[in-house]
Amino acid sequence: DRYGDRHGDRYGDRYDRRGDRRGVWSGDDSNSENSWTRPGPGRGPARVPGGVLASAVALRVRERRMLRGAVLALRDRAETLGALDYQVEEKEKRRAERDAFERERSERIRELSRTFLEREVLASIDVDVVRSGSSSEESGTRREETTTIAKTVTVRAGDDVESIVREFAAANSIDSTDAHASLKRTLLERVERGADARGVANRRVGRCAVIVPDGRKVVVAPRLSDDLSDVVRGFAEAYDVPPPLVPALAARVNASLAKRARRATLLTLDVVAPDGRSELVFDVVDGEQHDLLESAREWALAESVHPGAAVQVADAAFRALPPVIVAFPVDVPGRARKTIAIRDDREAAVRRTCEAYCEANDLGGGDATVDALVRGAMSRLNPGAVLVDADRRVREGGRADEAGDE
Numbered sequence: 591d592r593y594g595d596r597h598g599d600r601y602g603d604r605y606d607r608r609g610d611r612r613g614v615w616s617g618d619d620s621n622s623e624n625s626w627t628r629p630g631p632g633r634g635p636a637r638v639p640g641g642v643l644a645s646a647v648a649l650r651v652r653e654r655r656m657l658r659g660a661v662l663a664l665r666d667r668a669e670t671l672g673a674l675d676y677q678v679e680e681k682e683k684r685r686a687e688r689d690a691f692e693r694e695r696s697e698r699i700r701e702l703s704r705t706f707l708e709r710e711v712l713a714s715i716d717v718d719v720v721r722s723g724s725s726s727e728e729s730g731t732r733r734e735e736t737t738t739i740a741k742t743v744t745v746r747a748g749d750d751v752e753s754i755v756r757e758f759a760a761a762n763s764i765d766s767t768d769a770h771a772s773l774k775r776t777l778l779e780r781v782e783r784g785a786d787a788r789g790v791a792n793r794r795v796g797r798c799a800v801i802v803p804d805g806r807k808v809v810v811a812p813r814l815s816d817d818l819s820d821v822v823r824g825f826a827e828a829y830d831v832p833p834p835l836v837p838a839l840a841a842r843v844n845a846s847l848a849k850r851a852r853r854a855t856l857l858t859l860d861v862v863a864p865d866g867r868s869e870l871v872f873d874v875v876d877g878e879q880h881d882l883l884e885s886a887r888e889w890a891l892a893e894s895v896h897p898g899a900a901v902q903v904a905d906a907a908f909r910a911l912p913p914v915i916v917a918f919p920v921d922v923p924g925r926a927r928k929t930i931a932i933r934d935d936r937e938a939a940v941r942r943t944c945e946a947y948c949e950a951n952d953l954g955g956g957d958a959t960v961d962a963l964v965r966g967a968m969s970r971l972n973p974g975a976v977l978v979d980a981d982r983r984v985r986e987g988g989r990a991d992e993a994g995d996e
Contacts, residue, residue, distance in 0.1 A: 695820065702816070702824030706808070709746040709894055712865055713780035717741045717773065719762045743777065747894035750864040751777050781866030789869035791815065796847040797892040800839070802829040810843050811892035818844055853877055853946050857910055861903060864896040872903050874911070876942065877950025880931045882907050916970045920963070922953060930963060935971050940964055957982070 719739045743758055745751055755774045764770065797811040808829060812821045822840040825831070831839060857874040870893055878885040886904040890897055917931040930947050932940060944963040953959050958981050969977040 699820050699824045699827065702821055703827040706825055706828040709748050711744060711746055712749075712784070712867065713745045713777050715743055715776060715780060717743055717758075719764070721763075743773065745777055745781060745865055747865055747867070748896055750896050750898075751781075751866050752864070778866045782868060785867065785869045788867070792869075792893075794892065796850045797888055798843045798846040798850075799888050799891075800825070800843070803831065804829070807891070809888050809891040812847070818847075849949055850875055853949070857907055859903065859906055859910065861895075861899075863893075864899055870895065872907065874907055875946075875950075877946035879907075879911055879933070880917075880929055880947060882911075916967065918966060918970060920947075920953075930967070932967050932971065937968070940967050940971070943967075 717740070719741050721737050721739060741758070741762060743754065745754055751774060755770055755777065758764070758773070759770055791813070793814045794811045795814055797809050799807055799809050802808050806829075808825075810821065810825055812818050819840055822843055823836060826833070826836045826839065853876040855873055855875050856879055859872045860868075861870040861872050862868045863870055872886065872889050874882070874885060882904040883900065886900040886907065887897070889895070889903070890900045912933040914931045914933055915935055917929050920928050920930055922928070928951060930944070932943060934940070934943070941960070941964050944960050944967065947953075947963065948955070948959050961982060965977060965979060969975065
């Protein structure tokens, strides 16, 4: 109905009928030369029965139908063009949003990359240093001329405020003890002002040590507000990690952080760093208590703390943890010798400690490795007991027999 003649086409209905084989020029059906033959399927006749006038009328009607169909098709096309324009605008908008997101992400990655290479500025103050100049004598009075020079003292993460003040005083010939103490007190106050904001912004989800291509040991410690993939990409950019290795590095760092988060936290210590920061917290999770000095060093790398503070932090953690009952070395071929420390002689606690030790040091070997460590610990905790140094029997299902199974 939409593309046909709404009011009816008398001529079209009359002269476009199928199956009428009468001759165009004559009503005599016997004359084959003047007879009209119906075209094949899909093709309409150019002429219709009734003569030239009838054919002209029929063609005019068909032209009218074609024009009307074209007009309706153009109208439909005009209606859809608006939708197409809208779709184009939506696609362009999404593309612009995607480009803006990628630009912001690239800038964020560059900023994260700078955090690995540049230490945070904690405090910066200007100091007027008075220096004596030439002297002159007028009216019998000797007068010394002085000059005032503005100097800037900056404290960055990882500095020692005491050393900064001492070096500044020596460089500017400041011998006054009061000036020395005043400058130190002012710097510490400036650092303390930002403690609350830094404590929230720099809260870490964990730490993972990585050996970078140049052989250095660096620690990845993402903050709660950071995206791990962006942190790893920034880390890779800072330390020249080849781009093809970045996805695998991100996966391994994520797995290490997830394992560390599952282990129990044994200790947390509030630490005041040599640079004046008081919001820092040193934590020890199960598996890290066996080498507290190395754990403290990795923490210092993650938080940009002066390396000399690691020994003091490790000593404080050692005193805060329960005393060591027994400790023994663990030799792994191709690795440095490590020591495992047992602080609880209960069997369940010993097994948990050995499991966490294996996971923290990535020993592998599954239950067999854990069982070997448990046997070594229990034999040392019970020196009079007979040690059967053999692995557990493996059942047909592939699982080792538990203690007490028959």
